[in-house]
Amino acid sequence: MTQHLVVVGGGMVAQRLVEALRDRDVSGAWRITVLAEEPRRPYDRVALTSYFSGRDAEDLALGDPALWDDPLVTLVRDDAVVTLDRTAKTVTTAHGRTEHYDHLVLATGSSAWVPPLEGADLPGVFVYRTVDDVAELRGYVERLSKDRVVKGAVLGGGLLGLEAAGALQALGARTTVLQVGTHLMSAQVDLGGGEALRRLINTLGVGVRLNAMTTRIRPHRRGGVGRLDLADGGRVDADVVVIAAGVRPRDELARASDLLIGERGGVVVDDTCLTSDPDISAVGEVACIQGACIGLVAPGYAMAEITVDRLLGGLSTFPGADTATKLKLSGVDVASFGDAFATTPGALEIVWADPVGGVYKKLVMSDDARTLLGGVLVGDASAYASLRPMLGRELPGDPAAFLLPEGGGGAPELELPDDAGVCSCNNVSAGTIREAVTEHGCTDLGAVKACTRAGTSCGSCLPLVKKLMTTELTKQGVAVSSALCEHFGLSRAQLYDAVRVSGLSSFTAVIERFGTGRGCDICRPTVASILSTTSPAHVLEGERAALQDTNDHVMANLQKDGSYSVVPRIPGGEVTPEGLIAIGSVAQEFGLYTKITGGQRIDLFGARIDQLPVIWRRLVDAGFESGHAYGKSLRTVKSCVGSTWCRFGVQDSVALAVMLELRYRGLRSPHKIKLGVSGCARECAEARGKDVGVIATDKGWNVYVGGNGGFTPRHAQLLAEDLDTDTLVRTIDRFLLYYVRTADRLQRTAPWIDDVEGGLAGVRSVVMDDSLGICADLDAQMDAHVEEYEDEWRATLEDPEKLRRFASFVNAPETPDPSLAYVPERGQSRPATADERAAALRGEPVLVAGTTLEVRS
Amino acid sequence: MTALDVAPAVSGTGSWTVLCRLSDLAPERGAAALLSDGTQVAVFRLRDERVFAVQQHDPFSDAYVISRGIVGSRRIDDVDVPTVASPMYKQVFALATGECLDVAGKTPTRGLPPDLRPWPVRVRDGFVEVVS
DSSP states (O other), X not given: OXXXXXXXXXXXXXXXXXXXXXXXXXXXXXXXXEEOSSSSOOBOXXXXXXXXXXXXXXXGBOSOGGGGGOTTEEEEOSOOEEEEETTTTEEEETTOOEEEOSEEEEOOOEEEOOOOOBTTTSTTEEEOSSHHHHHHHHHHHHHHTTTSOOEEEEEOOSHHHHHHHHHHHHTTOEXXXXXXXXXXXXXXXXXXXXXXXXXXXXXXXXXXXXXXXXXXXXXXXTSSEXXXXXXXXXXXXXXXXXXXXOEEEOOHHHHHTTOOBOTTSSEEEOTTOBOSSTTEEEOGGGEEEXXXXXXXXXXXXXXXXXXXXXXXXXXXXXXXXXXXXXXXXXXXXXXXXXXXXXXXXXXXEEEEEETTTTEEEEEEEOTTSOBEEEEEEESXXXXXXXXXXXXXXXXXXXXXXGTSOTTSOOOOSSSSOTTOEEETTTTEEHHHHHHHHHTTOOOSHHHHHHHHOTTSSSOTTHHHHHHHHHHHHHHTTOOOOOOSBTTBSSOHHXXXXXXXXXXXXXXXXXXXXXXXXXXXXXXXXXXXXXXXXXXXXXXXXXXXXXXXXXXXXXXXXXXXXXXXXXXXXXXXXXXXXXXXHHHHHHHHHHTOEEEXXXXXXXXXXXXXXXXXXXXXXXHHHTTOOBOOTTSSBEEXXXXXXXXXXXXXXXXXXXXXXXXXXXXXXXXXXXXXXXXXXXXXXXXXXOGGGSSEEEEEOSSSEEEEEOOBOSSSOBOOEEEEEEEOHHHHHHHHHHHHHHHHHHOOTTOOHHHHHHHSTTHHHHHHHHHTSOXXXXXXXXXXXXXXXXXXXXXXXXXXXXXXXXXXXXXXXXXXXXXXXXXXXXXXXXXXXXXXXXXXXXXXXXXXXXXXXXXXXXXXO | OOXXXXXXXXXXXXOEEEEEEGGGSOTTEEEEEEXXXXXXXXXXXXXXXXXXXXXXXXXXXXXXXXXXXXXXXXXXXXXXXXXXXXXXXXXXXXXXXOOEEEOTTOOOGGGOOSSOOBOOEEEETTEEEEEO
């Protein structure tokens, strides 16, 4: 039986939808009624400006007019829908026509927004939205210009405002654009681009006033509009005013019928363009998709195609908006595409500007300067066509070459400009790092670090430093080694495989077989980390103890004065009052500085190495275990309170977080791993800032991967949707172990995903589709990890041999380190500064005490 | 077996002082020792039973932590020189001479020299002794 599709709205997107449905619905499953408010067939609104250059309204017609003669298509014009009854599944028009629908599509678009200004209703004030608006404007200007030069003003310096200004200019009006903000086209181009654009617009004879807020529109004594008053006290004479201050989605029908509306308006739809009512879709500018209404036609067309596909039983989803725009104004070449404002975390901007020639070009690249994320081209947008398809892909060769005018000389040699800051701790630029290789002969990372100081503080820029160095070395013809250090020619991932396949379980055996020498502070902890997952044993078991960094060796975090901090595990951040009191009493007894961490637990600072076993005896007896805050391993699983208490929660996020933390606790990895679980889409656990973030949905869990804070913050990306808990856990198991097996040393999940062949899609195919056939192996490895987990601290306390490592002095195990000194601050103690120690030694009255508050001055 | 032959002579006329049993030291790790004048020494035992001692104070961090560093080796002139890396900021020192082999991009605090002071050390009758 033929079903009835009713489309509300007769714009470009509605036209595309009808066209696509009639094209694909060969069996005639759907008949279509389009209810349009405007008195004409859908037309090319994007080309409205050309209407000024003499074209007839009919020239703007879209597609094949025969579409509207199709017997399955009914176009009702000049009759706006005024009511929607979702229960009866009917819509009723202003002329009293009622249509019953099987499926409804809202394609009502948006309307020009007119700010609440005094005088906005005067004759001569226009908006710029429909053919009728434009026709009236044209008639008005033509009437006035019979006896004088017409002065025009455009409120709004965006895309539409500039097109309107061009149109007024074409009609012979002397036009000024008034922009409230700091630069033109501020939604698409940055300040530099806006400045270049202003100069270009000026050369057309159009005036531009920036930071110009209109406060009211005043009438002329002859009638009609006369002038504008500005907030800064200035005034602009104008015979005609075009308001192009933005658009608002036409979501009245949806609001009146209680469909879900976006925060800033628009009908909320999911990636299949369905609204909160499964019998109603919304497409085009009225749809709030992925959190925003998009005022561009290309994403609207994509939504129309998706809706048609879904109506015919397909499975397509909205891929994300292509927000590329190009200004359609003769003589002014402007294009903006992708992430033009470099809002992507870590994005790099490469700018080329020629103020004399009126050219400004910018490319926005990913943080490794390889992937094109967006760009702004002003004055010369010739590269737009070739660059736009490259969005999200690695640019071949040097991105700067795309910015230089043709024949403008050789492109600079590298992706990052020399003055781009790489190490912000030590203020080291890319150029300095290149010079370390080219001028100072550095051939490895250590040498570059020593030469430039880059990466010597927090170290988070090291991957970028390494890439810059590698590129320079490759240019010099030097083969770049992925060797771990001087003792191993293999990379970490290769070594992991070698160890796993060979089944070796000791460092001595591994270095004899695959390396040389005695090892170092790089390869020893790396091998210890590898062995911990290929052949699990206690961190202090036999030879393993000699491989550990001091943090893993004493299972605490070394602080600047040589003391340590202690972090008991508090899974999911859930703690009993008794537990809190136990931690508090330990801190009190040992005089430890106490601070809540970002991972929802408690850090106790200032513990001497010889105090660690005593402190942990107390903590273990109170039911606590190691929190592995010291390890390159799972740290915490942060959670919100979830559906057990929260009015908005849809799943029990705390229970899941506790389960995940207990499952992955102690899992050693190339770098620290953090997880988060949020009980609803409000995301209070900030899970998308974690390596693995889980967010509850009505149907299950969405899992995101590759997020982190720190030097280069990254939001986690969606790996899979609506998983049940078992599938979720298996997915995280595999993701984590695939990372543990193949990441580089000290590489967090975000850059690792970038390095995996195929990126996120590559990771997904390995962990969800088992494209490498390793999932059974990964599952077995994780099961073994869970099975063999033991609390490192409890095991240490039970072994007198291990406890001997915690002596302060081998010849005076009971004597505290006399070098430690503390001063009180805000009710707790902190390490004394060098000046305070010196003052105390001179006998000056500075309160300096050891950890246990014995005065040592 | 002693390492006395590779440690440079120390000025003064100290005498050998027993620190501990060799078996008190874990192989391939260090331990701190406290001399009678309050000086802190870092003592290391390698797998081949060689023993080294250097100052416990780390000139780069101004903390007494050298004994807690990771022991290893660095190839210099075709010889694997035994090393320790500071646990604080990862400078690498030769265990035998105290020489700083890698400043890791840092400079010592308070104008201190980057090298560690080495201590004459020997093992006699299963006891580790230094000159103090």
